[in-house]
Structure formats: C-alpha cells, structure tokens
Amino acid sequence: MKYIPDQIFIEPEVETSFYTQKVLSKFQDVQRRVLPQGDGLKLLEETTRNLFKGKKTLFLKAFHAEPAKICPGYSDQVLCCNYYVINLIENCPLECSYCILQAYLNKTNLTFHVNVEEIMRKTAELVKSQPNRPFRIGTGEHSDS
Ligand code: SF4
Numbered sequence: 001m002k003y004i005p006d007q008i009f010i011e012p013e014v015e016t017s018f019y020t021q022k023v024l025s026k027f028q029d030v031q032r033r034v035l036p037q038g039d040g041l042k043l044l045e046e047t048t049r050n051l052f053k054g055k056k057t058l059f060l061k062a063f064h065a066e067p068a069k070i071c072p073g074y075s076d077q078v079l080c081c082n083y084y085v086i087n088l089i090e091n092c093p094l095e096c097s098y099c100i101l102q103a104y105l106n107k108t109n110l111t112f113h114v115n116v117e118e119i120m121r122k123t124a125e126l127v128k129s130q131p132n133r134p135f136r137i138g139t140g141e142h143s144d145s
Contacts (some may be wrong), residue, residue, distance in 0.1 A: 006056035007013035009030040054108020063113035089143035
C-alpha cells in the first residue's frame with residue numbers, strides 16, 4: 001500500500017529540517033500548512049477529529065523528550081531484559097480491526113518526529129551510559145515497526 005496524505009501539517013520549528021524537506025519533496029502535490037505557533041496542536045486535533053480524515057493527515061514535528069522509554073510492561077515483579085521503545089512514528093495509515101492502536105492513541109492523525117538525528121543521538125548516549133548491559137530497542141509501540 002502506498003500512503004499518500006491529503007494534507008501535511010508542519011510545526012514551525014521543523015519547517016526547514018532535512019526530513020521535513022524530504023517528506024515534502026515526496027508529496028509535492030499535497031496541501032501543506034505550517035501550523036501557527038502555540039495554537040498548532042489544538043488546530044490539528046480539531047482538524048483530525050474524524051478518523052478517516054485523521055489517517056490522511058500527516059503531522060511533522062519534533063520530539064525533544066527522552067526518546068528511549070523503558071518497555072511499558074516493566075514492573076518490579078518481572079526480570080527486566082532491558083527492552084526500550086522509541087517512537088519515531090505515531091499511528092498507522094491502515095485500520096486493522098484487531099489492532100490496539102485504533103483504541104490506544106487519543107488522536108487520529110499520523111505523526112512523524114522528524115528530528116531523527118537528535119533522537120538517534122540521545123538513544124546512542126543512553127546505550128553508551130550503560131556499556132556493560134545489552135540493549136534491545138523496538139519501534140512498534142505507537143506504530144507498526
Ligand atoms: S499498526 Fe499494524 S496492525 Fe495496526 S493498523 Fe497498522 S498495519 Fe494494522
């Protein structure tokens with residue numbers, strides 16, 4: 001399946017970033033809009049309240065928090081295998097009826113965290129900080145790996 005969005009929303013801070021430009025060059029005929037500073041998320045939520053419209057809306061933004069999160073299944077009752085997840089993408093253009101994503105995420109649009117270099121750098125720093133432990137890092141919590 002080839003995914004082609006109907007519209008692309010862009011956070012002002014990533015407007016000129018490498019991956020934003022790469023995505024925009026792939027979808028040259030797709031309507032795009034840089035969201036107003038501060039009001040962007042609200043506008044995006046209103047625009048994508050409809051599931052089908054949301055799936056066809058691609059949001060390009062930065063993710064500055066710590067990108068590698070420890071596995072959501074972790075608890076003190078289990079032996080941790082050092083599994084982490086990073087989420088470059090949130091949501092999926094498909095609608096498999098059995099998929100937890102349809103109910104798990106509270107927004108309908110697809111999001112791509114385009115500050116990939118920063119996310120990779122922070123993840124590498126985390127791995128380097130524990131040189132004697134093997135890491136497993138997955139990418140499929142908020143999207144399909
Ligand atoms: S994440 Fe995977 S299972 Fe879920 S809707 Fe997308 S393709 Fe289907």
